[in-house]
Amino acid sequence: MKSFSPLPPFTERTLMLDQSLGCDKVDGLVKCEKWIRGDSNRTEELKAKCAGLEGYHVNVDGRHVTSFPYCTGFTLDDATGLSLNGDVDLQSIFAGSLPTSHPSFAPQRILEMSSRWQAPPLPDGPLELFIGILSAGNHFAERMAVRRSWMQHRLIKSSNVVARFFVALHARKEVNVDLKKEAEFFGNIIIVPYMDNYDLVVLKTVAVCEYGVCTASAKYIMKCDDDTFVRVNAVINEVKKIPDGKSFYVGNINYYHKPHRYGKWAVTYEEWPEEDYPPYANGPGYTVSSDIAHFVVSKYEKHELRLFKMEDVSMGMWVEQFNSSRPVEYIHDLKFCQFGCIEDYYTAHYQSPRQMMCLWNKLQQLGRPLCCNMR
Template structure:
């Protein structure tokens, strides 16, 4: 009788083979334009511990999307030091696998518990949804809510992560929110920035802080209509490519979002919620929201680097882990 590991290996191979075949077939593309994509929602099924009883006023954004895939017991055995929330899309199989095998590996640090989760919405293609379901059954690191997965719904995806932490992992100490094309220097993040041996911070938020204003050019990817955001400046916000915050902030942002008008630029929206909460994000030069040429010494000093392919992810990780003895 084949072992459980062998069966999982065969299932993994079949899943990736199906993904490669599927992605090689020419398919019509789907684009989402305008403001927030408004998904057609069924009456949600209420789940245990998914509401907060102390919210008494009527919500602007009830965020009543049901979980299509959930890992509700991920934090039951032991509260993690760090939860990693990675915004991803259905077709990014290779990126997710690269992260699992490199910096997102939950077993890397023996003295610090890390939980890694990939966040998705619902795809309009049933085949892609099914493939993600199969992937979830193998790795148990995917959470999906019942809203349309699109660029203009990235805010909903981030709020989903905040809601998940507040509901299923409230005793975690810190949260990293990032994207699937980001390389994270985990040793620098955990031991130099967060420091497990020190007292956990509260109301803490850090990343690459941006001070800017809305772009009114409709041709821009970051276009913000005046009627949606009339102010001339945004509050300080951290680039959505990667930011870190104490776990108490997850619930605070989620509750604040219920009464704050949604914006399709998720990092700006989080900044708006932080302003309402009176939390000022701290600037940290280790968070880079751009591509940076690789060198061992340079990458030892960073926390995040943007626009890293799955192949580069493996190459950088292998180099950094095999040359720990070298000094800069």
């Protein structure tokens, strides 16, 4: 029996893959494991269901070895250690995302708490664009990458464009304590008052609309994720092509998209009985005119807004409802990239903190929107 532990032990959050739950399949992707959370005085085993096609999978030389599922309140990003036990002859290992120390004590975190990354104050007058960035409480590294990269754009620094993170409360109290300190220091976090849950992400989008029209008085409202790199000037130039006074919905729009009936994004027939969703822009990056955002806020305050568990589909529903009384211009563009990065992108999705900095450096040094695998 061989074992390997690439990271030093930590008392608070250690992820272990323990092959003991008795699931039989391997290449059939059903092999399942369990989470273990170790604290100073106790070790808590978090019950796990088989991961199936969803969850996290471990592959060695292209062969599926094991998997473990999503667990509410505890994700792979929280792990500070990884232990693989079994009859393995380990040749090498590459850790691409696990931190080398607990995030609360990482020296880099202290260095990044610098006033140069603080948000400028809101301007007195109306804005051209407000960008609401959906984030999670424990995504400090993602938020710092945004602050240090595209949030340094001259339009944001000059307050013609304002960007804010929208974060719900975390299941762990220590994360919320750090989040409050971060919000007070940087001045660019809006904490929405509910426990973070996938089915409630839509409330963050409502909060983005409310802040964008009621606090920021912005002409355009954009929503994106904290792993989305935004070319601010490209987004503004795109929406400026639309005549003034016209309602619009801009993004990478899905037409006749069918709901998933199985998996992480499963929707029951009771939740959505129809075969197709209304047209909706993919969540990593889309923009609406302020009148649509006003409509969303008004309907929400009157308890007349349908809150679907997928926020991007919800926005499509709201825009369709708005469109029944006033015509909306739907603008579809693949440069609002849903998967990764493409040449001449407006937004690039699934970008790690390191890739965020890489994209920003390419823009600064070369003056061109090149992906990090391009020269």
